[in-house]
Amino acid sequence: MAGDLVDRFRLLVAACCDQSLSPAARAVLAQILDHYNSKTGQCTPSLDRLARTSGLARRSVVRAVKELRVKGWIDREHAIREDGRAFASNHFRPAFERGDLGTERSLPRDEAVPTPGDETVPRVGTKRCAEVGTKRSPEPSKKNQGKGTKSESIDDAAFDRFWMVYPRKVAKAAARPVFDRILSKAQATADELVAGAERYAAATAGKDPEHIAHAKTWLNGERWTDEPARHRNPDNGSAARLHQSDIKPNSATAYLMERRARRMSHG
Known part of the structure; x- marks a missing residue:
């Protein structure tokens, strides 16, 4: 039928x-x-x-x-x-x-x-x-065959190393796509990002977490390229700055002080 x-x-x-x-x-x-x-x-x-x-x-x-x-x-x-x-x-x-x-x-x-x-x-x-009047469907592109997505091609261990040393561990899911994008575009290597995070952690040690940037903000700002802060030596120049009371008078000052003392003693 x-x-x-x-x-x-x-x-x-x-x-x-x-x-x-x-x-x-x-x-x-x-x-x-x-x-x-x-x-x-x-x-x-x-x-x-x-x-x-x-x-x-x-x-x-x-x-x-x-x-x-x-x-x-x-x-x-x-x-x-x-x-x-x-x-x-x-x-x-x-x-x-x-x-x-x-x-x-x-x-x-x-x-x-x-x-x-x-x-x-x-x-x-x-x-x-x-034969029914249609076109042959196109074959799949060979260019993308056998290739995974960008996120799959990046080792998860690289981001784990970065996250382990970063000082403020919030918004991890938001930081991961930015991390992958930086690696996929060859803006930096995983080792460079980890090293930059270690420097940032050392520079912000003891600070209030509210004053530490989120990992996503830090990555978007390319903060791994920041130069390490130079700490000022508290003793630098102290030897050259002597207290006023430690300054010995020169010969002219000694002469004036002695003459004034004589006048006062003779009334």
Whole structure:
């Protein structure tokens, strides 16, 4: 009987090979075929139901049904009410003949089951799919084959070493993408970031954590390039600065002080 599982499968595959069909039209056609009753030949889903089952808006379903009709994938009939004033329901008739490429089946219709090696079923991206007027699907790019994502290519141990020495351990999840980006763009090596974090930890030792930057802020600011702070020696120059009382008077000062003392002693 026309419209069995094999016919519906064939028609859906052929429609998927039609590059002129929009994704919404393919989704609506799949739902129409899902509602098709091969025993009675009835297919009467409402537009609202097609919208719910396909996840599309009702207006998108209306446009998709119109597109399928114009391109010959379905036919739509209306059942009119007895009063003749409105449509009672929609009756869709899928164009199953478009899914049959004229090949002979090795098994009876009831026993024919499509398998990965079944040549009676057109496969997307093959020459048989091109026979229904579609283009061969592009092959996957070889440039990205065998390569993982950037985050996968970076050793997790590198960030763990950085995080172990960084002085303020908050917002770790926010710091990790920035750390990976710096390594992937070769802005710095993992050892340089770890060394910079160690210098920053030494410079901020004993400080209030609120005055220590988050790791994300530190990385975005390229703080690993900061030069180490030079600590001033508290004894530097102290030997040259003597207290006033320790300064010995020179000969002129001694002479004046002695003369003044004599005047005072003689009254």
